[in-house]
Amino acid sequence: MAAGPQGPRLLVLGLLLCVLGLSVSQGRKLLLVPLDGSHWLSMHGVIRQLHQRGHDLVVLASVASVYITEGAFYTLKRYPAPFKREDLEASFISLGRAVFENQPFLQRVVKTYKKVKKDSALLLSICSHLLHNKELMTSLAEGNFDAVLTDPFLPCGPIVAQYLALPAVFSNALPCSLDFQGTQCPNPLSYVPRLLSFNTDGMTFLQRVENTLVALLENFLCSAVYSPYASLASEVLQKDVTVQDLLSSASIWLLRSDFVKNYPRPIMPNIVFIGGINCASQNPLSREFEAYINASGEHGIVVFSLGSMVSEIPEKKAMQIADALGTIPQTVLWRYTGPRPSNLAKNTILVKWLPQNDLLGHPMTRAFITHSGSHGIYEGICNGVPMVMMPLFADQMDNAKRMETRGAGVTLNVLEMTSEDLANALKTVISDKSYKENIMRLSSLHKDRPVEPLDLAVFWVEFVMRHKGAKHLRPAAHDLNWYQYHSLDVIGFLLAVVLGVVFIVCKCCVFGYRKCFGKKERAKKSHKSKVQ
Amino acid sequence: MAAGPQGPRLLVLGLLLCVLGLSVSQGRKLLLVPLDGSHWLSMHGVIRQLHQRGHDLVVLASVASVYITEGAFYTLKRYPAPFKREDLEASFISLGRAVFENQPFLQRVVKTYKKVKKDSALLLSICSHLLHNKELMTSLAEGNFDAVLTDPFLPCGPIVAQYLALPAVFSNALPCSLDFQGTQCPNPLSYVPRLLSFNTDGMTFLQRVENTLVALLENFLCSAVYSPYASLASEVLQKDVTVQDLLSSASIWLLRSDFVKNYPRPIMPNIVFIGGINCASQNPLSREFEAYINASGEHGIVVFSLGSMVSEIPEKKAMQIADALGTIPQTVLWRYTGPRPSNLAKNTILVKWLPQNDLLGHPMTRAFITHSGSHGIYEGICNGVPMVMMPLFADQMDNAKRMETRGAGVTLNVLEMTSEDLANALKTVISDKSYKENIMRLSSLHKDRPVEPLDLAVFWVEFVMRHKGAKHLRPAAHDLNWYQYHSLDVIGFLLAVVLGVVFIVCKCCVFGYRKCFGKKERAKKSHKSKVQ
Known part of the structure; x- marks a missing residue:
C-alpha cells in the first residue's frame, strides 16, 4: 500500500514522538x-x-x-x-x-x-x-x-x-x-x-x-x-x-x-x-545565589536548612546558632522564615527558600548544616559535602549516626549544644580533610550504580x-503463620520423634536387660534366701 | 600550551577511542x-x-x-x-x-x-x-x-x-x-x-x-x-x-x-x-540449520539436547527415544554424538552440535527437549519455548520442578520413562496451548528488566x-558467631533477668505475706493450742 502524500509527514511525527519518548500507545x-x-x-x-x-x-x-x-x-x-x-x-x-x-x-x-x-x-x-x-x-x-x-x-x-x-x-x-x-x-x-x-x-x-x-x-x-x-x-x-x-x-x-x-x-x-x-534534578543557580557564592571569596559557603517541615526555631536557639555561624570565615546561606536574630553576623544570609541540591553541588560549598532527614543526607552524599547534623525527630537521629560512624559528619544535640559546639563542629568538618575524603568516598560508591x-x-x-x-x-x-514460618511445628515434631525413638529404645533395653538378667537376679535372690 | 601540528589528529584518535568505548585508561x-x-x-x-x-x-x-x-x-x-x-x-x-x-x-x-x-x-x-x-x-x-x-x-x-x-x-x-x-x-x-x-x-x-x-x-x-x-x-x-x-x-x-x-x-x-x-548472544542460523527448519513445513521443529556434558546415551535408551521422536509430525534436531539408533525416524536429524539459543529463538520451534540445566531452562524461557524435561543430575531435577509447577513444561524420569511417555509429553506441550501461554508469560516477565x-x-x-x-x-x-547471630545470648540474658525479677518479687511477696499474716497465724495457732 502506498503511503500517500501525508506519509513522510506522519513518519516525521512518529519519529519525533519516539525521540521525545512519548510513546502514546504505552x-x-x-x-x-x-x-x-x-x-x-x-x-x-x-x-x-x-x-x-x-x-x-x-x-x-x-x-x-x-x-x-x-x-x-x-x-x-x-x-x-x-x-x-x-x-x-x-x-x-x-x-x-x-x-x-x-x-x-x-x-x-x-x-x-x-x-x-x-x-x-x-x-x-x-x-x-x-x-x-x-x-x-x-x-x-x-x-x-x-x-x-x-x-x-x-x-x-x-x-x-x-x-x-x-x-x-x-x-x-x-x-x-x-x-x-x-x-x-x-x-x-x-x-x-x-x-x-x-x-x-x-x-x-x-x-x-x-x-x-x-x-x-x-x-x-x-x-x-x-x-x-x-x-x-x-x-x-x-x-x-x-x-x-x-x-x-x-x-x-x-x-x-x-x-x-x-x-x-x-x-x-x-x-x-x-x-x-x-x-537527579540539578539546575543552574539563580543570579541571587550565584552572587552570594561569588561574594564568598576563597572560603566558599555553608548551606544550612532544617528541612521543609521546620523553618522556624525559638529565638534563643536562633541567636545561639547565629552566634556560632558568625565565627567562621565562610558565607552561610540559612533557610529561615522566623524573625531575624539580632546578633546575626554579616557572613550569614537568611533566605525563605534555597535550592538545596543545586547549592550543595557547587564546588565552593564547604559544609552542610542539616536536620539529617533522608533527603538532605542523600544530597550531602551525592554532592560530597561534609555535614554538621542536628537531628530533630523520626529517623533523623539514626541517619546522623550512620554518617558520623562513616566519618562524613559531626552530630550535635540541637537542644543541648552550645554556640561553641556548633562553631567547633563546623570548623572541624571544614578543616579536617578526612571528612571531605570520607564523604567523597561515599559519594563515589553511591553514584556508581548500573541504573x-x-x-x-x-x-x-x-x-x-x-x-x-x-x-x-x-x-x-x-x-505461613508465625510458627510455620519459623519451622517451630517441624522442630517440635522432629524433637518428639527423636524423644519417642530414644524412649522406645530405652524401654526395649530395660525390657531386654530384665529378660536376660532378671531371671539370674531372681535366682540369686531366691538362692540367698534359701541359704539364709 | 599549543596543541602542535599533530593536535587535530590526536583529537580525532581520542574521539574514535571514546566512540568505540575502548577507554584505554580505564x-x-x-x-x-x-x-x-x-x-x-x-x-x-x-x-x-x-x-x-x-x-x-x-x-x-x-x-x-x-x-x-x-x-x-x-x-x-x-x-x-x-x-x-x-x-x-x-x-x-x-x-x-x-x-x-x-x-x-x-x-x-x-x-x-x-x-x-x-x-x-x-x-x-x-x-x-x-x-x-x-x-x-x-x-x-x-x-x-x-x-x-x-x-x-x-x-x-x-x-x-x-x-x-x-x-x-x-x-x-x-x-x-x-x-x-x-x-x-x-x-x-x-x-x-x-x-x-x-x-x-x-x-x-x-x-x-x-x-x-x-x-x-x-x-x-x-x-x-x-x-x-x-x-x-x-x-x-x-x-x-x-x-x-x-x-x-x-x-x-x-x-x-x-x-x-x-x-x-x-x-x-x-x-x-x-x-x-x-x-544475550543470538546469531543468525547457518544455512544447514535454516534448511532443516524450512524443510519442516508448517509443523516446525523440536530442539533436543542433553547439554554439553552428556552427548551419548545407552543404545537401548537411545532407541526408545528415537521411537518416540518418530511419532510426532515435527522435525527433531537432536544433538547426539553416539552411534545412530537403527530405528531413527525420518523426521529426526542427528547433529554433533547445535546453536541451541539461536534455534530456540526461531518462530518455527515448537518444543525443547532438555536435561533442564540452568542454561537450557533460561534459553527456553527467553525464547518462550515449552519444554519436555529429562533431568539427569545436580540442580536439574529442581529446575524441572520449577518449570513444571509453572505449567511451562513436562518432566520425565529418563530412567523409568517409556517411549510412549516421551511421545505423549511432546504432544502435550505442543498441542496444549496453556504450555505456550505459560512459557510466554514467564518469558515476558523474565525479559522485562531494567538492566x-x-x-x-x-x-x-x-x-x-x-x-x-x-x-x-x-x-x-x-x-558474629552463630549464637550471637540468632541473639541466643540476648534471649538467655533477658529470660534470666525476667526469671530473676519474678523470683525476687515472689520471694518479697512470700516474705511480706509472712510478715503480715505470719504473726496472726502464729497467734491463732497459739490461741487454738491454749483453747485445746
Whole structure:
C-alpha cells in the first residue's frame, strides 16, 4: 500500500514522538494516594517522569491538604475533609516547635505520645472520609486505573488499592520495621539496628540487648497508630483485615535507601532501593545565589536548612546558632522564615527558600548544616559535602549516626549544644580533610550504580502497571503463620520423634536387660534366701 | 600550551577511542580462576564483554583442562597438573554414563558418593598443585591484578584470591546452600525448598519436615567435598581458615538465577542475579540449520539436547527415544554424538552440535527437549519455548520442578520413562496451548528488566576492580558467631533477668505475706493450742 502524500509527514511525527519518548500507545493510568508533607514533595521527580512518559496521573488529596496542590503533571482530585487546612497546618507547625521544647524526659514522652495520637486521629479521619465518600470511590472504581502508587506511612492508600482491586506500589519505608514485616523480610536483631536505638551494625552485647528491647517496644508504640487502619479496612472491605494484610499487599516497595547510607542487611526481591533519587534534578543557580557564592571569596559557603517541615526555631536557639555561624570565615546561606536574630553576623544570609541540591553541588560549598532527614543526607552524599547534623525527630537521629560512624559528619544535640559546639563542629568538618575524603568516598560508591534511582522507580511503577502486579516476586512466606514460618511445628515434631525413638529404645533395653538378667537376679535372690 | 601540528589528529584518535568505548585508561587487570566443564562455557559472554571494554584478562588453567583452551579474549596461563587430560575427560564421560545406570537406590547412592569423592580428590589435587607452584604464584603476585573472577563451586579461586590479597567476584551458586551461608543470607526452611528435595515453595507439613531433613543431611554430604579446601587454605595461607571464611570472602556473587525460574526468597545486597545471561548472544542460523527448519513445513521443529556434558546415551535408551521422536509430525534436531539408533525416524536429524539459543529463538520451534540445566531452562524461557524435561543430575531435577509447577513444561524420569511417555509429553506441550501461554508469560516477565544480565555482570566485576572490593555491601553478620547471630545470648540474658525479677518479687511477696499474716497465724495457732 502506498503511503500517500501525508506519509513522510506522519513518519516525521512518529519519529519525533519516539525521540521525545512519548510513546502514546504505552500510556497507562495511575492513581496516586500520597501523604501530605515532606513525603509528598519527595515524590515529585517520579511523578514528572511518569507524566513525561505518557502516563495519565490522578492525585487524590483532601481539601485540607497543605503541600499537595494543583500541578502541571497530574489531575488533582480533591475530596472533603472533616477539618480545615489550618488545622493540618497547625499540626505541622506544632511538630516543628515541639522538637525545641527542652522538657524532662517523661514529660516529653507523654507529650509526644499525645501528639502522635492526636495527629493520627486527625489523619485517620481524613482516610475514613475518603473511603466513605461513595461518589468518589465509585468514580475511582470506574476510572480504569492500572495501579496505585501510594505512601504507606499512613496506610490509607493500601486500603484504596484493595478496595479498587488494583496492584500497588508503596513509595516509602515505615517505622517499627513494619516495612520489613510487610515484605516478610528477615530482620536479624543481632546486627540490624532498630530505628531510634541509635546503634550501628556492630553492636556490643548490651547494645544488642537494647536493640532487642527497642524492637519489643516499637510493636506496642506502632500498634496505637496502625491498628485503627486495620479496623477501618475491615469495615470498608467487609472482611477481616490486619495491618500485616494491608502492608503485604504491595507489589513493589520503593525505599529511599541504599547501602552507602544504611548498613547491609537481608532484603527481599520486591524491595527496590531508590536512595538518592532526589539528587537527579540539578539546575543552574539563580543570579541571587550565584552572587552570594561569588561574594564568598576563597572560603566558599555553608548551606544550612532544617528541612521543609521546620523553618522556624525559638529565638534563643536562633541567636545561639547565629552566634556560632558568625565565627567562621565562610558565607552561610540559612533557610529561615522566623524573625531575624539580632546578633546575626554579616557572613550569614537568611533566605525563605534555597535550592538545596543545586547549592550543595557547587564546588565552593564547604559544609552542610542539616536536620539529617533522608533527603538532605542523600544530597550531602551525592554532592560530597561534609555535614554538621542536628537531628530533630523520626529517623533523623539514626541517619546522623550512620554518617558520623562513616566519618562524613559531626552530630550535635540541637537542644543541648552550645554556640561553641556548633562553631567547633563546623570548623572541624571544614578543616579536617578526612571528612571531605570520607564523604567523597561515599559519594563515589553511591553514584556508581548500573541504573539511576529515578529510572529504577519509574521502571518498577511501569512494570506493575504492565503486568498487573509482580506476583512472581511475592514470597510464599505470606501464606505461613508465625510458627510455620519459623519451622517451630517441624522442630517440635522432629524433637518428639527423636524423644519417642530414644524412649522406645530405652524401654526395649530395660525390657531386654530384665529378660536376660532378671531371671539370674531372681535366682540369686531366691538362692540367698534359701541359704539364709 | 599549543596543541602542535599533530593536535587535530590526536583529537580525532581520542574521539574514535571514546566512540568505540575502548577507554584505554580505564583498562584494568582481571585474573580468572574458572572451573572446567559447562561452568567455564557459561562465563564466555562476560569474558568477551570485559575484553571489549579494554580489560586485560588472564585465565588460569591446568594443562589437563578439557574445555578451557586458548581464546582470543584472554591470556591463558597453564600450570602442570598431577594427572593427564585424559583422566579428566574420562571423569566427565563417566559422569554422563552414570546417570543412565538403572541400579537399586542404595547401590546408586554408594556409587555416586564414591565417584564424587574420587573426582573431588582429583580436582583438589589440581588446586594443591596450583597453590604449591611457587614460581607461578610469585608471578601472579607480581601481576598487579585488580580482582579475581572465579567459580567457587570448587573453592580454589577463593584461596588464590586470598593468597594474592585481591577482592573476588564469585560467578556461580554452590550446592548445600553454601552460597547463602557464605553471604550470611537467611534461608528459611519453611518456604525455601532445598536443592534435591524437589519441593516447591508451597510445602505441606510433611514436605517441610523433609526439607528440614534434607538441610541437615546436605551439611554432612558437602563437608566431604569442601572441608579439604579449608585444610589446604589453612596450609597455604598459614592461618586457620574454614570453608565459611573462604566463601564469605566474595565481594560480589553473580548468581545465574532470577525470580521467574526460582521462587522469591530473602537475598543479600551483594548477590546479583544474572539468570538468562546466556540468551544475550543470538546469531543468525547457518544455512544447514535454516534448511532443516524450512524443510519442516508448517509443523516446525523440536530442539533436543542433553547439554554439553552428556552427548551419548545407552543404545537401548537411545532407541526408545528415537521411537518416540518418530511419532510426532515435527522435525527433531537432536544433538547426539553416539552411534545412530537403527530405528531413527525420518523426521529426526542427528547433529554433533547445535546453536541451541539461536534455534530456540526461531518462530518455527515448537518444543525443547532438555536435561533442564540452568542454561537450557533460561534459553527456553527467553525464547518462550515449552519444554519436555529429562533431568539427569545436580540442580536439574529442581529446575524441572520449577518449570513444571509453572505449567511451562513436562518432566520425565529418563530412567523409568517409556517411549510412549516421551511421545505423549511432546504432544502435550505442543498441542496444549496453556504450555505456550505459560512459557510466554514467564518469558515476558523474565525479559522485562531494567538492566540486561550481561551488563549487570560486567558492571559489578568492574565495580569491584574500581573500588578494590565492595566492603559497603558486607553485612556485619560475618563478625558474629552463630549464637550471637540468632541473639541466643540476648534471649538467655533477658529470660534470666525476667526469671530473676519474678523470683525476687515472689520471694518479697512470700516474705511480706509472712510478715503480715505470719504473726496472726502464729497467734491463732497459739490461741487454738491454749483453747485445746
